[in-house]
Amino acid sequence: MDKFINLVKLSVGSENVDSMSTWQATRRAQTDDGLPRHVTRMWPKREAEILQGGSIYWVIKGAIQCRQTILRLDEVIGADGIRRCAIVLDPTVHRTETALRRPFQGWRYLKPEDSPADLRDQNASDTDLPPELATALAEIGVR
Template identity: 45%
Template sequence: MTVHLLKLCVGVDSVEHLVELRQGRPLHRAADGTPCNSHVTRFMPKRAEELLDGGSLYWVIKGFIQVRQKIIGFEPVKTDQGIKCRILLDPQLVRTESQPRRPHQGWRYLEPKDAPRDLPHGAQGADLPAELRSELQELGLI
Protein backbone atom coordinates (compact mmCIF):
# COMPACT_ATOMS: atom_id res chain seq x y z
CA MET A 1 0.00 0.00 0.00
CA THR A 2 1.32 3.41 -0.97
CA VAL A 3 2.20 6.10 1.56
CA HIS A 4 3.77 9.55 1.09
CA LEU A 5 6.13 11.82 3.03
CA LEU A 6 5.42 15.39 4.09
CA LYS A 7 8.37 17.75 4.59
CA LEU A 8 8.80 21.48 5.20
CA CYS A 9 10.72 23.24 2.44
CA VAL A 10 12.66 25.57 4.74
CA GLY A 11 14.06 28.77 3.25
CA VAL A 12 12.01 28.49 0.06
CA ASP A 13 9.45 31.22 -0.73
CA SER A 14 7.53 29.66 -3.63
CA VAL A 15 7.47 26.78 -6.10
CA GLU A 16 9.29 29.04 -8.55
CA HIS A 17 12.01 29.63 -5.95
CA LEU A 18 12.35 25.84 -5.47
CA VAL A 19 12.68 25.40 -9.25
CA GLU A 20 15.36 28.11 -9.31
CA LEU A 21 17.30 26.45 -6.48
CA ARG A 22 17.09 23.03 -8.16
CA GLN A 23 18.39 24.46 -11.45
CA GLY A 24 21.50 25.69 -9.65
CA ARG A 25 22.41 22.19 -8.42
CA PRO A 26 23.70 19.28 -10.45
CA LEU A 27 21.44 16.23 -10.58
CA HIS A 28 22.40 13.31 -8.37
CA ARG A 29 22.80 9.89 -10.00
CA ALA A 30 21.04 6.88 -8.49
CA ALA A 31 22.92 3.56 -8.36
CA ASP A 32 21.40 2.60 -11.73
CA GLY A 33 22.51 5.91 -13.30
CA THR A 34 19.07 7.55 -13.26
CA PRO A 35 19.36 11.34 -12.84
CA CYS A 36 17.45 12.56 -9.79
CA ASN A 37 17.19 15.23 -7.12
CA SER A 38 18.01 14.18 -3.60
CA HIS A 39 17.34 15.23 -0.04
CA VAL A 40 19.38 13.99 2.92
CA THR A 41 17.50 13.22 6.12
CA ARG A 42 18.57 11.86 9.46
CA PHE A 43 16.84 8.48 9.42
CA MET A 44 15.73 5.88 6.89
CA PRO A 45 11.91 5.77 6.84
CA LYS A 46 10.58 2.59 8.45
CA ARG A 47 7.87 2.42 5.77
CA ALA A 48 10.35 2.64 2.86
CA GLU A 49 8.71 -0.17 0.86
CA GLU A 50 5.35 1.61 0.98
CA LEU A 51 7.01 4.86 -0.09
CA LEU A 52 8.62 3.13 -3.06
CA ASP A 53 5.20 1.79 -4.12
CA GLY A 54 4.26 5.08 -5.85
CA GLY A 55 4.89 7.46 -2.94
CA SER A 56 5.88 11.09 -3.23
CA LEU A 57 7.54 13.71 -1.08
CA TYR A 58 5.03 16.54 -0.60
CA TRP A 59 6.74 19.87 0.05
CA VAL A 60 5.20 22.42 2.45
CA ILE A 61 6.15 25.91 1.28
CA LYS A 62 5.16 28.94 3.37
CA GLY A 63 2.57 26.93 5.33
CA PHE A 64 0.93 25.18 2.36
CA ILE A 65 1.51 21.90 0.56
CA GLN A 66 2.13 23.17 -2.96
CA VAL A 67 4.21 20.63 -4.86
CA ARG A 68 5.37 17.03 -4.79
CA GLN A 69 8.18 14.88 -6.17
CA LYS A 70 7.93 11.14 -6.74
CA ILE A 71 10.23 9.11 -4.49
CA ILE A 72 12.41 6.79 -6.58
CA GLY A 73 14.77 5.37 -3.99
CA PHE A 74 16.80 5.58 -0.81
CA GLU A 75 20.50 5.18 -0.19
CA PRO A 76 22.77 5.52 2.83
CA VAL A 77 25.13 8.48 2.84
CA LYS A 78 28.15 8.91 5.11
CA THR A 79 28.43 12.33 6.77
CA ASP A 80 30.53 13.82 9.56
CA GLN A 81 27.58 13.08 11.88
CA GLY A 82 27.36 9.41 10.85
CA ILE A 83 25.23 7.49 8.35
CA LYS A 84 22.13 9.31 7.09
CA CYS A 85 19.52 8.58 4.43
CA ARG A 86 19.44 10.15 0.98
CA ILE A 87 15.94 10.28 -0.48
CA LEU A 88 16.14 10.06 -4.28
CA LEU A 89 13.48 12.12 -6.03
CA ASP A 90 12.20 12.38 -9.58
CA PRO A 91 13.37 15.81 -10.84
CA GLN A 92 9.87 16.66 -12.07
CA LEU A 93 7.97 18.95 -9.68
CA VAL A 94 4.21 18.32 -9.76
CA ARG A 95 2.07 21.20 -8.49
CA THR A 96 -0.74 20.21 -6.15
CA GLU A 97 -3.87 21.82 -4.81
CA SER A 98 -2.89 24.15 -2.01
CA GLN A 99 -3.44 22.60 1.43
CA PRO A 100 -2.53 24.39 4.68
CA ARG A 101 -0.12 22.61 7.04
CA ARG A 102 1.32 23.57 10.40
CA PRO A 103 5.09 23.54 10.95
CA HIS A 104 6.71 20.33 12.20
CA GLN A 105 10.21 18.96 12.55
CA GLY A 106 11.56 16.31 10.24
CA TRP A 107 9.10 14.52 7.98
CA ARG A 108 5.69 12.97 8.52
CA TYR A 109 3.90 10.15 6.76
CA LEU A 110 0.96 11.25 4.64
CA GLU A 111 -1.77 8.78 3.78
CA PRO A 112 -3.01 8.93 0.17
CA LYS A 113 -6.54 9.89 1.29
CA ASP A 114 -5.09 13.00 2.99
CA ALA A 115 -2.81 14.06 0.11
CA PRO A 116 -3.87 17.01 -2.05
CA ARG A 117 -4.72 16.29 -5.67
CA ASP A 118 -2.37 17.23 -8.47
CA LEU A 119 -3.23 20.37 -10.39
CA PRO A 120 -3.87 19.74 -14.08
CA HIS A 121 -0.98 20.99 -16.23
CA GLY A 122 -1.59 24.68 -16.96
CA ALA A 123 -4.46 24.82 -14.44
CA GLN A 124 -6.18 28.13 -13.87
CA GLY A 125 -4.57 29.87 -10.88
CA ALA A 126 -1.52 27.60 -10.76
CA ASP A 127 0.74 30.65 -10.93
CA LEU A 128 -1.02 32.47 -8.05
CA PRO A 129 0.46 32.67 -4.55
CA ALA A 130 -0.61 29.67 -2.42
CA GLU A 131 -2.72 31.66 0.07
CA LEU A 132 -4.66 33.46 -2.68
CA ARG A 133 -5.14 30.25 -4.68
CA SER A 134 -6.40 28.49 -1.54
CA GLU A 135 -8.92 31.25 -0.82
CA LEU A 136 -10.18 31.26 -4.42
CA GLN A 137 -10.56 27.45 -4.31
CA GLU A 138 -12.58 27.68 -1.08
CA LEU A 139 -14.86 30.23 -2.74
CA GLY A 140 -15.25 27.94 -5.76
CA LEU A 141 -13.78 30.54 -8.12
CA ILE A 142 -11.04 28.30 -9.50
Protein backbone atom coordinates (compact mmCIF):
# COMPACT_ATOMS: atom_id res chain seq x y z
CA MET A 1 0.00 0.00 0.00
CA ASP A 2 1.33 3.42 -0.94
CA LYS A 3 1.91 5.87 1.86
CA PHE A 4 0.33 9.23 1.09
CA ILE A 5 -0.47 12.46 2.89
CA ASN A 6 -3.29 14.96 2.36
CA LEU A 7 -3.41 18.72 2.63
CA VAL A 8 -6.03 20.86 4.36
CA LYS A 9 -6.66 24.43 3.21
CA LEU A 10 -9.14 27.22 3.87
CA SER A 11 -11.39 28.04 0.93
CA VAL A 12 -11.42 31.76 1.62
CA GLY A 13 -14.53 33.53 0.38
CA SER A 14 -16.54 30.37 -0.25
CA GLU A 15 -20.00 30.33 1.29
CA ASN A 16 -20.52 26.61 0.63
CA VAL A 17 -19.25 23.72 -1.52
CA ASP A 18 -21.31 24.84 -4.51
CA SER A 19 -19.88 28.38 -4.47
CA MET A 20 -16.35 26.95 -4.29
CA SER A 21 -17.08 24.67 -7.26
CA THR A 22 -18.56 27.56 -9.23
CA TRP A 23 -15.49 29.70 -8.58
CA GLN A 24 -13.18 26.86 -9.64
CA ALA A 25 -15.16 26.33 -12.83
CA THR A 26 -14.67 29.98 -13.72
CA ARG A 27 -10.95 29.85 -13.01
CA ARG A 28 -10.65 26.49 -14.77
CA ALA A 29 -11.83 28.13 -18.00
CA GLN A 30 -8.77 30.40 -17.82
CA THR A 31 -6.20 27.57 -17.76
CA ASP A 32 -4.66 25.68 -20.67
CA ASP A 33 -5.49 22.18 -19.41
CA GLY A 34 -8.96 22.96 -18.00
CA LEU A 35 -8.05 21.73 -14.50
CA PRO A 36 -8.63 23.73 -11.33
CA ARG A 37 -5.58 24.77 -9.37
CA HIS A 38 -4.69 26.58 -6.20
CA VAL A 39 -1.48 28.62 -6.24
CA THR A 40 0.43 28.91 -2.99
CA ARG A 41 3.74 30.53 -2.01
CA MET A 42 5.23 27.48 -0.37
CA TRP A 43 6.20 24.23 -2.08
CA PRO A 44 5.23 21.14 -0.01
CA LYS A 45 8.30 19.36 1.34
CA ARG A 46 6.32 16.10 1.29
CA GLU A 47 5.59 16.33 -2.45
CA ALA A 48 6.29 12.63 -3.13
CA GLU A 49 3.76 11.54 -0.47
CA ILE A 50 1.12 13.99 -1.71
CA LEU A 51 1.45 12.69 -5.27
CA GLN A 52 0.89 9.08 -4.17
CA GLY A 53 -2.86 9.63 -3.80
CA GLY A 54 -3.28 12.69 -1.61
CA SER A 55 -6.22 15.08 -1.65
CA ILE A 56 -6.78 18.66 -0.58
CA TYR A 57 -9.50 18.94 2.07
CA TRP A 58 -11.31 22.27 1.91
CA VAL A 59 -12.35 24.16 5.04
CA ILE A 60 -15.46 26.23 4.31
CA LYS A 61 -17.03 28.37 7.04
CA GLY A 62 -15.00 26.71 9.81
CA ALA A 63 -15.43 23.08 8.80
CA ILE A 64 -13.96 20.62 6.33
CA GLN A 65 -16.80 19.93 3.91
CA CYS A 66 -15.20 18.43 0.80
CA ARG A 67 -12.02 17.27 -0.89
CA GLN A 68 -10.39 17.06 -4.31
CA THR A 69 -7.68 14.67 -5.47
CA ILE A 70 -4.32 16.32 -6.12
CA LEU A 71 -3.09 15.43 -9.61
CA ARG A 72 0.25 17.23 -9.68
CA LEU A 73 2.25 20.21 -8.47
CA ASP A 74 3.30 22.73 -11.13
CA GLU A 75 5.88 25.46 -10.82
CA VAL A 76 4.51 28.95 -11.43
CA ILE A 77 6.73 32.01 -11.62
CA GLY A 78 4.78 35.14 -10.72
CA ALA A 79 5.13 38.57 -12.29
CA ASP A 80 7.34 39.38 -9.30
CA GLY A 81 9.77 36.59 -10.28
CA ILE A 82 8.96 34.48 -7.21
CA ARG A 83 8.53 30.71 -7.62
CA ARG A 84 5.18 29.40 -6.43
CA CYS A 85 3.42 26.04 -6.36
CA ALA A 86 0.22 25.43 -8.31
CA ILE A 87 -1.64 22.53 -6.72
CA VAL A 88 -3.44 21.03 -9.73
CA LEU A 89 -6.71 19.33 -8.78
CA ASP A 90 -9.13 16.82 -10.20
CA PRO A 91 -12.30 18.84 -10.93
CA THR A 92 -14.48 16.26 -9.14
CA VAL A 93 -15.43 17.52 -5.68
CA HIS A 94 -16.11 14.79 -3.12
CA ARG A 95 -18.27 15.91 -0.21
CA THR A 96 -17.03 14.69 3.16
CA GLU A 97 -18.30 14.37 6.67
CA THR A 98 -18.16 17.73 8.41
CA ALA A 99 -15.06 18.22 10.59
CA LEU A 100 -14.50 21.45 12.50
CA ARG A 101 -11.29 23.43 11.94
CA ARG A 102 -10.05 26.64 13.49
CA PRO A 103 -8.74 29.32 11.12
CA PHE A 104 -5.11 29.01 10.02
CA GLN A 105 -2.87 30.45 7.34
CA GLY A 106 -1.54 28.53 4.37
CA TRP A 107 -2.10 24.80 4.25
CA ARG A 108 -1.40 21.97 6.66
CA TYR A 109 -0.64 18.28 6.22
CA LEU A 110 -3.48 15.93 7.10
CA LYS A 111 -2.86 12.25 7.76
CA PRO A 112 -5.26 9.86 6.02
CA GLU A 113 -6.39 8.45 9.37
CA ASP A 114 -7.30 11.99 10.53
CA SER A 115 -9.16 12.87 7.33
CA PRO A 116 -12.96 12.94 7.33
CA ALA A 117 -14.64 10.20 5.32
CA ASP A 118 -16.40 10.85 2.04
CA LEU A 119 -20.18 10.95 2.26
CA ARG A 120 -21.74 7.85 0.76
CA ASP A 121 -24.34 8.08 -1.98
CA GLN A 122 -27.12 7.10 0.41
CA ASN A 123 -26.13 10.13 2.51
CA ALA A 124 -26.36 12.48 -0.46
CA SER A 125 -29.27 14.22 1.24
CA ASP A 126 -26.79 15.25 3.99
CA THR A 127 -25.27 17.69 1.52
CA ASP A 128 -28.55 19.63 1.55
CA LEU A 129 -28.09 20.58 5.21
CA PRO A 130 -27.37 24.23 5.76
CA PRO A 131 -23.66 24.68 6.64
CA GLU A 132 -24.59 26.09 10.06
CA LEU A 133 -26.59 22.96 10.90
CA ALA A 134 -23.87 20.62 9.64
CA THR A 135 -21.32 22.49 11.77
CA ALA A 136 -23.60 22.38 14.84
CA LEU A 137 -24.04 18.61 14.39
CA ALA A 138 -20.27 18.19 14.11
CA GLU A 139 -19.77 20.21 17.31
CA ILE A 140 -21.93 17.79 19.27
CA GLY A 141 -20.39 14.75 17.57
CA VAL A 142 -23.47 13.65 15.61
CA ARG A 143 -21.87 14.10 12.21
